[in-house]
Amino acid sequence: MVVPTPVAAAGAAPSQEWIFLNRFAYGPRPGDAQALKQQGIPHWLDEQLHLAAAGTGPGPECQQKLDSAVMRIKYDAGEGWAALDEMRPLRTLDQPVDALWSLNQPDRKLPYQERVRPRLDLAAATVIRAVYDPAQLRQVMTLFWHDHFSVNAADSYTAPALPAYDAALRAHALGNFRDLLEAVATSPAMLIYLNNRSSRGGAANENYARELFELHTLGRDAYLNTQYDRWRDVPGALKGAPEGYIDQDVYEASRAFTGWSIQSGQDLGGYKAPNDGRFTYIESWHDNYQKRVLAAEFDSYQPPQNDGHKVLDLVANHPATAQFICTKMVRSLLGGEPSPELVKAAAATWLDNRQRPDQIARVVRLIALSPQATANWGARPKRPLELVASFARATGIPVTASEPLVGTMDSAGQKLYAWPSPDGHPVADDYWLGAQNMRARWNLALGLAEGWWMPPGLSATAQMGPAAAHSGQAVAFWSDRLLGSPTAIDAAALLGGLSLAADTPPMVDNKTGEFANRRLAAYVAMSPAFQLR
Known part of the structure; x- marks a missing residue:
């Protein structure tokens, strides 16, 4: 009985x-929690960080799931295309931008469903990877960075660049933040989404520079333009260490990124660029005159891309960036109101390891080994x-x-x-x-x-x-x-x-x-x- x-x-x-x-x-899968108890969290972290550092693939089972997955694509006949209803493999995954660039060409007659297919392929693959990829921590952090450096790939112009963008975020998810930041800054997906691809001297587009400061690095709390409208008045600026940023910094940074573009068939004065969507630096579009960002002086006529690189160095190394991103990371991983002590320790680790290739991994490890890592259940x-x-x-x-x-x-x-x-x-x-x-x-x-x-x-x-x-x-x-x-x-x-x-x-x-x-x-x-x- x-x-x-x-x-x-x-x-x-x-x-x-x-x-x-x-x-x-x-x-956990069945048995995972018991295995973790036996091996210990530090050992599990070592394995996960090794998988991320080695750049390993998603594992045989996960790869088989990705290779065999098919998803319906269906649309009615339109001007220039026939009706379609078929089950199609996720064939845009891991494709470089030039392999998919023709999807967004206005002279090519394609339905919207074809143009944005890379977004659906990647969304479906993300679910499969979350379930089957052994590199679970890398998967978690890749999604964290996708939200942090968010682009909208439901837009038919951005979608062809999404698989390459995902590959870049995945490669740097537990690496060095400065390297990750440049991968994002030079990504066709971000250049298209925030309009920097058309930014040039005399008509600098501020969208990317604004979000670089507000969303990607220093954060809204470090925006001090409500208190100061001259750079010299910002606390610490005269010592070369401003506590935050003002609109002048955004304007000047936008000038630093003029000429950071993509190859889209532009006429460059007797030379026509390829039309393949890859990143390019167009010297003739760059504002070469002197600049000042975060109290740092930029001399005129620097080597190619030097101005933009210097901006990325400044924001990546700023203490406000460490505070902002570590607060966000703790909140995302653990939930609830972040512990000030844990955020302070994470920010210190972030700054101490700015030059290390595993900077982000070291911060995640500190968070994962903290007492708060398993506190606040249901936070x-x-x-x-x-x-x-x-x-x-x-x-x-x-x-x-x-x-x-x-x-x-x-x-x-x-x-x-x-x-x-x-x-x-x-x-x-x-x-x-x-x-x-x-x-x-x-x-x-x-x-x-x-x-x-x-x-x-x-x-x-x-x-x-x-x-x-x-x-x-x-x-x-x-x-x-x-x-x-x-x-x-x-x-x-x-x-x-x-x-x-x-x-x-x-x-x-x-x-x-x-x-x-x-x-x-x-x-x-x-x-x-x-x-x-």
């Missing part, structure tokens, strides 16, 4: 290992990608490319590579927990379990053993599998809402067996305990 597991009250927190793997990875909501990946990893649901899944994640608030403004997705919890976003989040759990987008969905009963026959045991099984503890959710409330007794067979919507057990798994995933991290 099988004795049903008692239904305990909610409140049992998951293990520290389970919490850690939901913050520095996309959640922030999982983002939709985290929800999808952690549910799939915990339950073994097979994941592949799916445009409806990407669309449901969009509806839940996470518009992968398509956030409309350069500030990235909101940090505030109320955005992620709004009524419309919550409905979509619940659909993500239910749709994954039932195989709406990627059949067959969850093989529930086969995993559950005797627990499949009793509602109380079923809830305890999925609570343990998804939350690291059989008593992590309010099982009594869940069963009560379904009018089920703990010692009765699972029944949902008058259906039993596999259907009911899939639903119970999804309902546990809908619980606040699983929705938070």
Whole structure:
């Protein structure tokens, strides 16, 4: 006789290992938390940082998933193209910008769906990588930098440059910030998105320079133009160490980046540039006269790109950049209000390691080994990608490319590579927990379990053993599998809402067996305990 597991009250927190793997990875697979407890967090970090430093691929299983993934592309006939409805491989992944550049050419007749296909390919691949890539920490940090250096690739001009942009962020995700900053500054995706590709002397475009200071480096708190409108008045400026920046710094920096462009067939005075979308520096477009940025004097007629390089050096090495990015990193990884002591320690590590190739890795390691790394359980909501990946990893649901899944994640608030403004997705919890976003989040759990987008969905009963026959045991099984503890959710409330007794067979919507057990798994995933991290 099988004795049903008692239904305990909610409140049992998951293990520290389970919490850690939901913050520095996309959640544990069965056995991962126990393995982490045995090997220890420092050893796990060493392995993850080695994978990132070695630039390894996504691993055989993940690569096979990427290679075999197909996703529908469908559109009606239009002027210059026939109707199409086909399942297509993710063939734009990892392509250099010149291989995809023809997608955005206005003289080429193509539907919008073809022009923005790289964005959907990468979004689908991101889900697959989050579930299957062994380099989980690199995956987490790559998405962090995508949000930090956000571009909107739902725009047909930016989309062809997105795969190369992703490759650059992935390569530098745990490397040196100054190197990462230049990779972003010279990326065709960023040059297109923030309009620097057309910036030239006498008509400098300020968009990139403004976001470089406000979003990419020093941050809004270091904007001091509300107090000072002359550079000499900024505290520390006369000593060559201004505490923040003002509009004059933005204007001058925009001049420093004139001529940083892309090859798009421009007529350069008797020479026509190739039309392949690659980064180029156009000397004749550069404002070569003297400049002043962050109290540093730039002499006239410097070597090619020197002005822009000097700006990147100044902002990358500024203490405000360390404070801003480390605060954002701690908040993103751990949730809640960042500990001032931890941010101070992270910023000091950031500055002490400015010249090291693994600067970012050292900061992440400090955060991961801090007492706060597994404190504050439930401090922030999982983002939709985290929800999808952690549910799939915990339950073994097979994941592949799916445009409806990407669309449901969009509806839940996470518009992968398509956030409309350069500030990235909101940090505030109320955005992620709004009524419309919550409905979509619940659909993500239910749709994954039932195989709406990627059949067959969850093989529930086969995993559950005797627990499949009793509602109380079923809830305890999925609570343990998804939350690291059989008593992590309010099982009594869940069963009560379904009018089920703990010692009765699972029944949902008058259906039993596999259907009911899939639903119970999804309902546990809908619980606040699983929705938070």
